[in-house]
Amino acid sequence: MSTEKKKDWIVWLIIGLCALSIPVGIMGKQNKPKTETDSSTTDSGWGITFKDRIKVISLNGMISDTDEKSVFSLSDSSIASTIKKIRKAAENNKIKAVLLRINSPGGTVATSQEINQAVTALKEKKPVFATMGDIAASGGYYVACATDKIYANPGTLTGSIGVILNGMNFKGLADKLGVQPQVIKSGLFKDIASPYRPMTDEERKILQGLIDDSYDQFVHAVADGRKMKVEDVKKIADGRIYSGRQAKANGLVDALGSYQDALQDLQATCKKKYGLTEDLPVEDKSSSSILESLFDTSSATSMFQHMGGSAQQSIEETVIERIMPVSMQAKYYKQPLWLME
Amino acid sequence: MDATTPLNENVSTPSWADLFFGIITNPINTLKELDALYESAPVYTLAQQAFNVVFLTALLLGMARFNPEESFLSLFEILSVITNEMVVWVVAASLLSLLSTILSNARPTRWKKALVLTGWSFTPIIFFAPLMCFKNALGVWVFPIATIPTWWTLLLLFTSYKIALDVRASKLLVVALIMPPLLFLVYMFWTGLSLMVLLSEIISAFQN
Numbered sequence: 001m002s003t004e005k006k007k008d009w010i011v012w013l014i015i016g017l018c019a020l021s022i023p024v025g026i027m028g029k030q031n032k033p034k035t036e037t038d039s040s041t042t043d044s045g046w047g048i049t050f051k052d053r054i055k056v057i058s059l060n061g062m063i064s065d066t067d068e069k070s071v072f073s074l075s076d077s078s079i080a081s082t083i084k085k086i087r088k089a090a091e092n093n094k095i096k097a098v099l100l101r102i103n104s105p106g107g108t109v110a111t112s113q114e115i116n117q118a119v120t121a122l123k124e125k126k127p128v129f130a131t132m133g134d135i136a137a138s139g140g141y142y143v144a145c146a147t148d149k150i151y152a153n154p155g156t157l158t159g160s161i162g163v164i165l166n167g168m169n170f171k172g173l174a175d176k177l178g179v180q181p182q183v184i185k186s187g188l189f190k191d192i193a194s195p196y197r198p199m200t201d202e203e204r205k206i207l208q209g210l211i212d213d214s215y216d217q218f219v220h221a222v223a224d225g226r227k228m229k230v231e232d233v234k235k236i237a238d239g240r241i242y243s244g245r246q247a248k249a250n251g252l253v254d255a256l257g258s259y260q261d262a263l264q265d266l267q268a269t270c271k272k273k274y275g276l277t278e279d280l281p282v283e284d285k286s287s288s289s290i291l292e293s294l295f296d297t298s299s300a301t302s303m304f305q306h307m308g309g310s311a312q313q314s315i316e317e318t319v320i321e322r323i324m325p326v327s328m329q330a331k332y333y334k335q336p337l338w339l340m341e
Numbered sequence: 342m343d344a345t346t347p348l349n350e351n352v353s354t355p356s357w358a359d360l361f362f363g364i365i366t367n368p369i370n371t372l373k374e375l376d377a378l379y380e381s382a383p384v385y386t387l388a389q390q391a392f393n394v395v396f397l398t399a400l401l402l403g404m405a406r407f408n409p410e411e412s413f414l415s416l417f418e419i420l421s422v423i424t425n426e427m428v429v430w431v432v433a434a435s436l437l438s439l440l441s442t443i444l445s446n447a448r449p450t451r452w453k454k455a456l457v458l459t460g461w462s463f464t465p466i467i468f469f470a471p472l473m474c475f476k477n478a479l480g481v482w483v484f485p486i487a488t489i490p491t492w493w494t495l496l497l498l499f500t501s502y503k504i505a506l507d508v509r510a511s512k513l514l515v516v517a518l519i520m521p522p523l524l525f526l527v528y529m530f531w532t533g534l535s536l537m538v539l540l541s542e543i544i545s546a547f548q549n
């Protein structure tokens with residue numbers, strides 16, 4: 001065989017072997033037995049869009065109607081986006097069930113109710129389970145109680161069923177500093193809860209009525225969601241927080257377990273409901289990639305803060321962050337006026 | 342192809358198989374021959390040969406990713422891999438052509454010539470196909486092994502740049518270290534970001 005022919009022969013042999021490896025690889029993929037791990041593997045790729053699946057929706061942080069998504073934020077985990085995701089999940093026939101991952105200390109009444117309503121509507125169409133992270137208290141629990149089944153870790157902080165309106169009276173301080181508030185108002189109660197004067201009895205009565213009414217709505221939502229009597233809910237809804245284990249004992253959660261336990265249970269429910277033999281793929285976009293972390297402005301802000309930057313962080317916030325447990329911090333700053341927490 | 346002898350003195354353009362063999366066994370001389378051939382051989386034939394290499398390697402790479410359970414998506418993926426590799430090829434050639442004009446003492450390199458030289462540098466990508474097909478059997482070893490064709494390709498690209506521009510390796514290395522992060526930033530900011538936003542909108546529309 002001439003050198004030229006030998007070269008040709010070698011080249012086509014290399015290409016042939018490379019090409020031949022493709023059907024071998026495809027056959028390997030076909031014959032590969034599906035393991036439990038494979039079927040429950042989460043997928044955040046766009047290929048999953050066209051498949052029947054379980055969707056994981058995360059509810060993180062304070063629940064309030066603010067959209068903090070930035071231009072550079074690739075993953076949108078804002079509350080506004082969470083509500084949209086829940087509504088979209090209800091409309092999307094490919095999403096067969098939803099796992100709600102809650103990690104929230106609570107938030108405003110109206111937004112908590114809005115999410116509760118969206119979850120209730122979703123539950124009527126497909127199974128919805130909740131799994132609690134570190135904390136799912138107050139508004140976080142308001143959302144969870146609308147689901148079909150609640151999973152909590154034994155150490156999860158939950159409960160805190162109640163409504164609070166926080167305020168401070170700075171009159172003494174203002175007097176010392178010689179600061180005189182000037183208020184022009186259209187009605188007697190327009191400056192209700194003003195921090196520059198003590199609260200009147202009538203104002204207190206109005207605000208207490210507001211809080212009581214919101215509390216009543218909360219209690220009824222829990223009673224409806226958990227299929228409990230209102231009286232029974234009221235017995236445990238004095239605003240205290242419970243550990244996951246305590247919450248299981250008093251009926252606020254259904255089972256103790258992790259995210260994975262909740263997912264497995266949801267898979268089993270789907271198999272039963274839809275007559276499936278295999279687990280559904282799971283769409284979980286809650287974890288961010290390195291790229292997202294790089295371009296996420298919240299990460300950038302956090303990075304600046306750790307580097308000593310203090311453009312947006314007050315001394316008060318810094319002190320609170322350093323001396324208080326993380327689960328308690330949200331109670332003391334960045335909170336809206338009227339809260340479920 | 343021999344390290345000391347030219348490709349084939351009697352034929353103006355060497356065969357595709359001859360060049361393929363040369364780029365695997367003796368890349369520097371083969372790239373030098375291609376550089377020299379550009380002046381005498383038909384440009385169209387040389388470009389066509391380079392295109393064939395890029396297309397074949399991309400096709401095999403795309404097919405290696407084929408998943409029989411998602412045949413429609415896999416076909417789409419094959420197309421996307423081919424398109425992606427073609428874009429990278431054109432970008433690499435354009436970059437070479439651009440560098441020839443902005444680098445001092447660099448030899449002017451026309452875009453078509455850059456296409457020929459950079460196209461052949463993609464040859465080692467062909468080895469990704471068997472790697473991907475046997476990744477389960479290879480286990481964790483697939484990652485270090487997969488770096489071999491990657492580095493091989495990068496080295497060939499570097500060599501093709503060096504030969505075309507006729508500049509010192511150290512000078513090119515400095516450019517190679519500065520240009521990618523610079524281009525990456527520009528690429529990420531304008532193309533990557535807008536593409537991701539567009540994709541997420543499309544996905545969102547499908548999900549609805």
